[in-house]
Amino acid sequence: MVEQLRAMPAGVRIFLAYAFLLLALLGITLPVIVAQAEQAPVTSLGLLWMLLLAYSIFTMTLVLQRKRAAYGLALGLATLTLPLIPLLALAAGVPGAIFAVVLAVVLFRALRGSAARGWFVEP
Numbered sequence: 001m002v003e004q005l006r007a008m009p010a011g012v013r014i015f016l017a018y019a020f021l022l023l024a025l026l027g028i029t030l031p032v033i034v035a036q037a038e039q040a041p042v043t044s045l046g047l048l049w050m051l052l053l054a055y056s057i058f059t060m061t062l063v064l065q066r067k068r069a070a071y072g073l074a075l076g077l078a079t080l081t082l083p084l085i086p087l088l089a090l091a092a093g094v095p096g097a098i099f100a101v102v103l104a105v106v107l108f109r110a111l112r113g114s115a116a117r118g119w120f121v122e123p
Helices: 002-006 010-039 044-064 069-078 081-112 114-119
Strands: none
Touching (some): 010 044, 010 081, 069 081, 081 114
16 A cells, blocks of 8 residues: 555645645634534535535545546546635735636646546556
């Protein structure tokens, strides 16, 4: 298993770093969702957060197992960088928008590379 992780392409490593960062951000904001759940058992924001948590954990698990289905799921999770562009543009101005664009371009190029696509070989 360790040898397999050492042979992981850079594109997959970049994706996993992004996915772990996304999980960390979801975890940091989770107390807000729990506070809302005390007032109303089901909220749209709570459902969205739980879906994001489940989707990201499931995708990361499949990526580490090198499953073919993980490639499409990883690209889907990478699309979360697209709404980040206007959000950071509003919150941090031009530097935030530039950061989000660079993040999106790096992530998509990393995943679309032939080495990264070759990682997903297990049925």
